[in-house]
Amino acid sequence: xxxxxxxxxxxxxxxxxxxxxxxxxxxxxxxxxxxxxxxxxxxxxxxxxxxxxxxxxxxxxxxxxxxxxxxxxxxxxxxxxxxxxxxxxxxxxxxxxxxxxxxxxxxxxxxxxxxxxxxxxxxxxxxxxxxxxxxxxxxxxxxxxxxxxxxxxxxxxxxxxxxxxxxxxxxxx
Numbered sequence: 001x002x003x004x005x006x007x008x009x010x011x012x013x014x015x016x017x018x019x020x021x022x023x024x025x026x027x028x029x030x031x032x033x034x035x036x037x038x039x040x041x042x043x044x045x046x047x048x049x050x051x052x053x054x055x056x057x058x059x060x061x062x063x064x065x066x067x068x069x070x071x072x073x074x075x076x077x078x079x080x081x082x083x084x085x086x087x088x089x090x091x092x093x094x095x096x097x098x099x100x101x102x103x104x105x106x107x108x109x110x111x112x113x114x115x116x117x118x119x120x121x122x123x124x125x126x127x128x129x130x131x132x133x134x135x136x137x138x139x140x141x142x143x144x145x146x147x148x149x150x151x152x153x154x155x156x157x158x159x160x161x162x163x164x165x166x167x168x169x170x171x172x173x
Contacts (some may be wrong), residue, residue, distance in 0.1 A: 024072030032097030
């Protein structure tokens, strides 16, 4: 379902118990996963079936959705962590996804503004996110919104995002 250009945009916090919100979240996350910026592969059947319930089971998680009319067009998933240096929450913006048809229209900026507002309500000291070095438009947006690389001591250099994949644990029925 595609919304015509000029359709008013509604940005709201997702209600994981709302079937329309749950379906929108899965559809948008899958579209993001299929995009080169999201890895270029569709979500697994397991992820599609469990992502919403997994988020709902974590009180530190929240999501923001954007709708153009009835059509879902954007998603931001956030996970609260804890800053030990500040002894306050921090929020990692884990996914930012806007359908290709709606990019360049301010959708991501509006969703991130709500994500930030929710983070402030939770007492968060900062928002964090990672962006691929080849995603210049996203990088420019994040800079425009006040995100920047960081370092604790210039002599130690800039922080780098890293990961270590863990083997999947057996799924309990």
